[in-house]
Amino acid sequence: MSLVADGVSAGYHGRRVLTDASLTIGAGETVGLRGPSGSGKSTLVRVLALLHAPDAGHVTLDGERIAGVRHRVPASVRTRIGVLFQSPRAASDPRLTLADLIAEPLRAVRHPRERIAGRVAELADRAGLTADLLVRRPHAVSDGQLQRACLARALVHRPRYLLCDEATTMLDASTQALVAAVITAEQQATGMGVLVVSHDPALLSRWADRVTEVR
Numbered sequence: 001m002s003l004v005a006d007g008v009s010a011g012y013h014g015r016r017v018l019t020d021a022s023l024t025i026g027a028g029e030t031v032g033l034r035g036p037s038g039s040g041k042s043t044l045v046r047v048l049a050l051l052h053a054p055d056a057g058h059v060t061l062d063g064e065r066i067a068g069v070r071h072r073v074p075a076s077v078r079t080r081i082g083v084l085f086q087s088p089r090a091a092s093d094p095r096l097t098l099a100d101l102i103a104e105p106l107r108a109v110r111h112p113r114e115r116i117a118g119r120v121a122e123l124a125d126r127a128g129l130t131a132d133l134l135v136r137r138p139h140a141v142s143d144g145q146l147q148r149a150c151l152a153r154a155l156v157h158r159p160r161y162l163l164c165d166e167a168t169t170m171l172d173a174s175t176q177a178l179v180a181a182v183i184t185a186e187q188q189a190t191g192m193g194v195l196v197v198s199h200d201p202a203l204l205s206r207w208a209d210r211v212t213e214v215r
């Protein structure tokens with residue numbers, strides 16, 4: 001079982017920012033990804049998350065080569081990959097409460113309604129989000145609280161792979177530690193593979209089983 005980028009090149013509006021990048025995330029492992037600013041790490045994450053189409057190369061998920069991105073990929077395939085971005089504000093709909101942010105991916109695939117509240121409560125508890133925070137909207141919580149809601153949301157489908165793009169960079173040390181602990185616990189329980197993109201060598205050496213580079 002693995003999530004693989006094979007010879008991926010990608011860019012925006014005809015400008016190539018990533019050339020022939022390859023990366024494998026195996027079940028249960030934590031892979032670090034580093035590289036200079038602007039080298040295309042976030043672009044590679046978006047390609048792996050099936051959000052951005054490569055110009056060349058391909059993504060293979062558990063042995064199946066994926067064609068297309070976003071809604072062209074069946075939900076049963078897309079939901080195997082979770083993503084946590086650097087900026088929780090940019091990634092969150094400001095109109096939704098934290099509870100609805102966490103529930104939304106379940107509603108999107110018509111998850112049985114009677115099971116949604118329980119799943120949201122379970123993940124909120126793991127992410128340390130109290131009931132009074134869950135009824136607030138993003139503007140009324142801190143970056144750390146919002147990132148914890150984004151983490152709960154990213155895990156809501158029990159993904160086989162979680163892609164973390166500088167996901168703890170903006171957070172204070174205690175929130176960083178909580179996010180890492182929740183991810184590690186999920187990994188130990190489910191065998192989820194994790195990609196950690198970071199500029200921080202100490203974080204990578206602490207967290208990743210191996211580190212690879214985009215040039």
Ligand SMILES: Nc1ncnc2c1ncn2[C@@H]1O[C@H](COP(=O)(O)OP(=O)(O)OP(=O)(O)O)[C@@H](O)[C@H]1O
Pocket residue numbers: 012017035036037038039040041042043044
């Ligand atoms: N949506 C976009 N539209 C146009 N250009 C973009 C877009 N996203 C990224 N780029 C450009 O693509 C290049 C690579 O960006 P990317 O964010 O993938 O690199 P990165 O290695 O993650 O950088 P950093 O370490 O600074 O986050 C940069 O020159 C960036 O300006």
